[in-house]
Amino acid sequence: MSFNIFTHTNLLFIRSFMIMLLSFIAIQLNLCFSNIPSSLTTLNVNGHFSFTNNEFAAKDYGNQYQFLPLAVLHPKSVSDIAMTVKHVWELGPSSTLTVAARGHGHSIQGQAQAHHGVVINMESLKTPKMHFEIGDSPYVDVSGGELWINILHESLKYGLTPKSWTDYLHLTVGGTLSNAGISGQAFRHGPQISNVHQLEVVTGKGEVVTCSAQQNADLFSGVLGGLGQYGIITRARISLEPAAQMVKWIRVLYSDFSTFTRDQEHLISSENTFDYIEGLVLINRTGLLNNWRSSFNPKDDDQASQFKSEGRTLFCLEMAKNFNPKKIVETNEEIESLLSKLNYIPSTLFMTEVTYVEFLDRVHTAEIKLQEKGLWDVPHPWLNLLIPKSKIHKFADEVFGNILADTSNGPVLVYPVNKSKWNNMTSAVLPEEDIFYLVAFLSQANPSSTGKDGLEHILSLNKRILDYCEEAQLGVKQYLPHYATQDEWRAHFGQRWETFERRKFAYDPLAILAPGQRIFQKGVLDL
Numbered sequence: 001m002s003f004n005i006f007t008h009t010n011l012l013f014i015r016s017f018m019i020m021l022l023s024f025i026a027i028q029l030n031l032c033f034s035n036i037p038s039s040l041t042t043l044n045v046n047g048h049f050s051f052t053n054n055e056f057a058a059k060d061y062g063n064q065y066q067f068l069p070l071a072v073l074h075p076k077s078v079s080d081i082a083m084t085v086k087h088v089w090e091l092g093p094s095s096t097l098t099v100a101a102r103g104h105g106h107s108i109q110g111q112a113q114a115h116h117g118v119v120i121n122m123e124s125l126k127t128p129k130m131h132f133e134i135g136d137s138p139y140v141d142v143s144g145g146e147l148w149i150n151i152l153h154e155s156l157k158y159g160l161t162p163k164s165w166t167d168y169l170h171l172t173v174g175g176t177l178s179n180a181g182i183s184g185q186a187f188r189h190g191p192q193i194s195n196v197h198q199l200e201v202v203t204g205k206g207e208v209v210t211c212s213a214q215q216n217a218d219l220f221s222g223v224l225g226g227l228g229q230y231g232i233i234t235r236a237r238i239s240l241e242p243a244a245q246m247v248k249w250i251r252v253l254y255s256d257f258s259t260f261t262r263d264q265e266h267l268i269s270s271e272n273t274f275d276y277i278e279g280l281v282l283i284n285r286t287g288l289l290n291n292w293r294s295s296f297n298p299k300d301d302d303q304a305s306q307f308k309s310e311g312r313t314l315f316c317l318e319m320a321k322n323f324n325p326k327k328i329v330e331t332n333e334e335i336e337s338l339l340s341k342l343n344y345i346p347s348t349l350f351m352t353e354v355t356y357v358e359f360l361d362r363v364h365t366a367e368i369k370l371q372e373k374g375l376w377d378v379p380h381p382w383l384n385l386l387i388p389k390s391k392i393h394k395f396a397d398e399v400f401g402n403i404l405a406d407t408s409n410g411p412v413l414v415y416p417v418n419k420s421k422w423n424n425m426t427s428a429v430l431p432e433e434d435i436f437y438l439v440a441f442l443s444q445a446n447p448s449s450t451g452k453d454g455l456e457h458i459l460s461l462n463k464r465i466l467d468y469c470e471e472a473q474l475g476v477k478q479y480l481p482h483y484a485t486q487d488e489w490r491a492h493f494g495q496r497w498e499t500f501e502r503r504k505f506a507y508d509p510l511a512i513l514a515p516g517q518r519i520f521q522k523g524v525l526d527l
């Protein structure tokens with residue numbers, strides 16, 4: 001027993017000491033947190049901070065992560081944002097305070113949240129007012145908190161439009177430019193991050209910096225696709241082109257995946273082609289073509305009525321051609337000619353004609369219907385992958401042929417894009433090949449279910465898909481990535497990790513910004 005230093009007296013002493021220490025830490029933390037709001041109220045902002053009723057800032061479209069911030073800034077000017085970030089920067093590494101810009105909060109895994117930090121409600125930032133430059137190379141300057149739908153409406157007043165979109169337009173400029181912004185126009189124009197001339201950014205030190213490919217180019221490239229890590233986008237200069245008034249919107253089906261992807265790849269590689277090219281996997285859908293009839297017209301009514309979709313995995317090629325009514329004859333001829341080169345199932349050709357705005361805002365129409373049924377604010381365990389062209393068949397065999405053989409819990413998008421339209425200096429992480437596919441599993445979970453449509457089951461399917469990609473070494477990259485550890489982030493970035501980390505140290509050395517991405521932890525930047 002003489003060897004045991006933990007005698008009864010010693011144990012009592014250690015216990016008392018630990019209690020005192022823990023109480024002291026708790027008091028310090030409390031003081032720290034309770035001092036933060038008062039220190040923020042000393043800032044002379046044009047907008048205001050809210051310290052209560054901030055639950056909205058702890059929610060997002062994914063409906064799985066909820067981290068309440070200590071404060072929300074509703075900025076009225078860029079200097080409000082700069083002053084706030086500078087204040088946090090000046091608190092130094094011993095403060096745990098972080099700052100997250102929140103666009104429209106349509107992230108899936110809490111990426112726009114800040115646990116006990118400050119959330120900046122970017123939609124309050126209404127400056128600069130949208131400013132259009134109409135000439136040979138038209139553009140618009142917009143606030144980083146602007147919604148794409150508003151930019152569309154304003155641009156159309158000048159007969160102009162942005163070139164590259166997302167499928168859903170009720171997202172902010174800062175939110176999509178922090179990722180990439182990919183949709184059916186990306187094969188031709190690249191993603192939204194390829195269609196930006198200039199940015200104004202508030203860095204992690206609270207500095208306001210204008211950047212472009214010519215000026216502060218390293219920051220410009222870093223911020224595009226940079227997951228909010230280097231700065232808060234307060235203004236963006238977005239490239240525009242003349243807008244069409246109308247859109248021919250076309251859907252056809254395939255039963256063979258190879259024929260489907262061959263046609264998609266043919267279309268995205270052709271000079272004369274559609275203006276929008278996407279695709280969907282449809283697993284065991286009842287009365288699919290009948291449902292299409294509510295908004296599309298079949299080319300051959302009788303044959304379409306006889307088509308059976310139940311119990312089958314089908315692939316839908318979705319295409320759109322923009323046009324102005326004066327050119328309807330030429331447009332129809334062009335579409336005929338393009339369709340004649342494709343190998344879809346003839347009885348499944350469906351077409352409709354909608355306005356340019358109706359086409360681009362199509363997901364919002366679906367949103368309104370889902371809102372009415374209470375099905376919009378459910379958990380959305382989405383998984384988005386970028387898959388090299390050479391591996392897409394292997395992937396499809398296992399995932400559509402095995403893992404998801406019976407059903408999917410929401411739309412599954414599959415379409416190819418051309419890497420040549422992406423700028424390889426940005427922070428976006430892409431597969432190694434010239435053509436790669438976006439595969440998006442846009443699942444929604446039934447909140448009260450523990451079965452196949454419940455959150456746990458869908459998350460386990462997502463994990464199976466990711467595990468398969470890893471085991472089969474398909475060279476897949478996550479889009480809108482989400483990881484738990486820094487090692488996983490390093491693997492995601494691969495050779496680009498060094499640049500990603502160097503830029504973090506240069507522009508946000510205390511790791512104040514976008515903590516919800518969980519890439520860097522404040523105060524532990526290890527360089």
Ligand code: FAD
Nearest residue numbers: 103104105106107144166167168172174175181182228233
């Ligand atoms: P938030 O979720 O608010 O923020 C996303 C990230 O960006 C966070 O880390 C945040 O801190 C950061 N951030 C926000 N604003 C700024 C800023 N001003 N400066 C710097 N960082 C900022 N994506 C596609 O590419 N293509 C699609 O077709 C597509 N369709 C979608 C459809 C729906 C219904 C939904 C919900 C999402 C879709 N997305 C699509 C994904 C979408 O692009 C991203 O989730 C995007 O981040 C959402 O924008 P947001 O304004 O809601 O950003």
